[in-house]
Amino acid sequence: MPSLQLLEKYAKLAVKVGANVQKNQYVVIRTTTETKELTRLITKESYLAGAKKVYVVWADDYVSHDLFQYASVDTLEEVDTWQVEQYKHFVENDSCFISVTSPIPGLNGDIDPLKMQKAAIASQKSLSFFQTHVMGNKSQWTIVANPNPVWAKQVFPNLEENKAVEALWDAIFNACRVTESNDPVLEWEKHNEALSKHNKVLNDYNFKHLHFKNSLGTDLKVGLVKNHIWAGGGEKSTQGVYFNPNIPTEENFTMPDKLVTEGKVYSTKPLNYQGKLIDEFWLEFKKGKVVAFDAKKEKGALESLLNTDEGSRSIGEIALISHDSPISKTNILFLTTLFDENASCHMALGRAYPMNIKGGLTASLKELEKQGYNQSMVHVDFMFGSSDMQIIGTQYDGTEVVVFKDGNFVI
Known part of the structure; x- marks a missing residue:
């Protein structure tokens, strides 16, 4: 694991620059079991930023793999009412969303793509209001990443597992402008300004x-x-809050x-x-x-x-x-x-x-x-x-x- 200082800076970046959590706002962290330490730090930083309550929605890619492998198509097409109601609650209360991704590339290589397609379509239909909410910038949202050993070994196949994880953390911090000696929040202010200037050039043409x-x-x-x-760079929600959907960008x-x-x-x-x-x-x-x-x-x-x-x-x-x-x-x-x-x-x-x-x-x-x-x-x-x-x-x-x-x- 990287130093606590770097992880805390990264978590703060997700909260202050990514989602720009507002005082008394609900925060939803959509994450995986590969990212416990970072998720805990993002939770803490959200409260320090004034969050009213932080909800953590956990997933596990290996559990999902077995669901796709062994469940019937009929079961995969079932979307639980409680899940739909949960996301309605998040949307209706103007929650902001922080996703912590930790992919395991190729994990589902042995799964029938048609089964995954049917499951995805059923979920997307039931939760279409959530996608509309997020893609319409009705509230702030952001995505950050966290290494896991399988992913790291695929990115750096010539390194031992622990060294590969270390190298991937370094690459992520570098891409996200997080270092031991800087203030990433200030770095991102400059970066957003540069992207904004380029947007203007393209819009003028x-x-x-x-x-x-x-x-x-x-x-x-x-x-x-x-x-x-x-x-490109930062955007404004329909509530007028400036945020960065993707870190990095x-x-x-x-x-x-x-x-x-x-x-x-x-x-x-x-x-x-x-x-x-x-x-x-x-x-x-x-x-x-x-x-x-x-x-x-x-x-x-x-x-x-x-x-x-x-x-x-x-x-x-x-x-x-x-x-x-x-x-x-x-x-x-x-x-x-x-x-x-x-x-x-x-x-x-x-x-x-x-x-x-x-x-x-x-x-x-x-x-x-x-x-x-x-x-x-x-x-x-x-x-x-x-x-x-x-x-x-x-x-x-x-x-x-x-x-x-x-x-x-x-x-």
Whole structure:
């Protein structure tokens, strides 16, 4: 384990910068049994920040694996009423949410992807109000990570287990701007300011579409919705509270038009989806929909994702990150989207964020969909950036602007 000082700084970062817990606010920590020490520290920091009450919702990936392995599909499709009521209570009381992720990549490699799909669809339908609440920034939410031995050994296979865990902690702290000698809260204030300035540059260009090309074969034109907004770094909840959804983050992202994506895109990093590592895959789009796909590893899991619902074959987010971003420079493949998406341009299959269009946070779903918003039960990011990525942006008057050259921003 790292020093108590570093863990306390990290916990404080999650509470003060990530969720920005307010006085007398309920806090919900969604976590796993791999993260007991950090969860306890986040609980304490939440109370120190003035939380009224902290709820901890525990999960265990090994227990979940056995549920998927041995339970019937009918059982997997049952969603307990008490769980739905619990989340209604959280939402109705304006709770903020802190997720502590500790993935075990590949754990569910032996599970039938269709069983996992049916379970996920049932859960997402019953808890759709919660997803709407979070993705609509109705209250603050954030995600941080905590190593476990299995994950660490996959990231650092040449190290002994304890050394691998140590190395992964170091990599996480480095990515999250936490050191023995600094104040991470102040570091993040500067970081958010830099991301905000880049958002303004992109918003001022007001691109109609972006054209992505690289030597792997990516040749993709992504149309953006009219009145789109580039975001990245900190955001404001509808209650006016500033927070950071992802720690770490390096991205600038916006909303594609669900009907205006054409061409082919190749992944550049594995996608850890429901405990399965989907790798070396490509998608072909026509009129905004995936019409063909393939994967060298876990093609069934990719097919299951794409077949979740009507919106899961369209994209709801396009994000730009320079290849020379701090996380990319580490040359570490973290095997979890929270980190890997901040080392590479990425897009998300599924649901869009209402905040990425003017007036989106107060618009109805019907109003959003008229403007090109993609609705889905899923939002799954995958990475396609590369060191030779070229991006040309086209404005509404036809002017073409070089946005990326050799994998990096040039605007």
